[in-house]
Amino acid sequence: MTTSIDTRTGGCLCGQVRYTVPRQPLATVICHCRHCQKQAGSALSVVAVFPRDQLHLTGSLSVYEDRGTSGQKVFRQFCGRCGSPLVTDTERAQEAGLIFIKAGSFDEVDDIQPTTHYWIASAQPWLPLPDGVELLQQE
Template identity: 40%
Template structure:
């Protein structure tokens, strides 16, 4: 087992740990992520849900993403920090906002998605793979 990957909200009321490394990290320019990231792309780190330890109970907001997927986004009810996203069609995965990780250096994006939604001033790394919309799903977890 690798060292746990830990994180928390700004005020510390919600803390979490995964007992494994992330599967992937991506920068996302969809409009929902822009709202969650104050207008910029959101850097999202994808983990298997199994192996998650969660302390504190974040609030949830459910909506339908641009991809058509039903999403459940969770955040701290005390400080408002966006923490997680969960897609209804991928119940074995948990998406964590990179800014909530204790070591955000683990969240180096391997690609950028929803580039067609980026504003003209948006920075999309030229050396990373990109998708104009939703990326293909990750394979199911064993």
């Protein structure tokens, strides 16, 4: 796998799946929807958006076909060996040429700067929401 200053690497917990994306995501957002909470087994999901043709991935992903609240299909992709959620794809993302990466799987996470929080209506109540970001009730 090639690395340079302009790219970013990441992968699942066990290392079976590895990927390279551009260093700078188009956007980084937080999703507080219940589906993301369930899939992550956690309070939220950190999602980085990239052009889908710039995701280079090795290893094999398992797919769970979920359905978003809006009715569109959500393809939740994860490592079938260790279970790490890595990639989320939607019908809308396919049309827009985008792909969503679970940013907690980046090798380096120090520079993640989420700008928008979605679905705060279902945010877990113990979790303080930061100032200076966009807070949206739904998606």
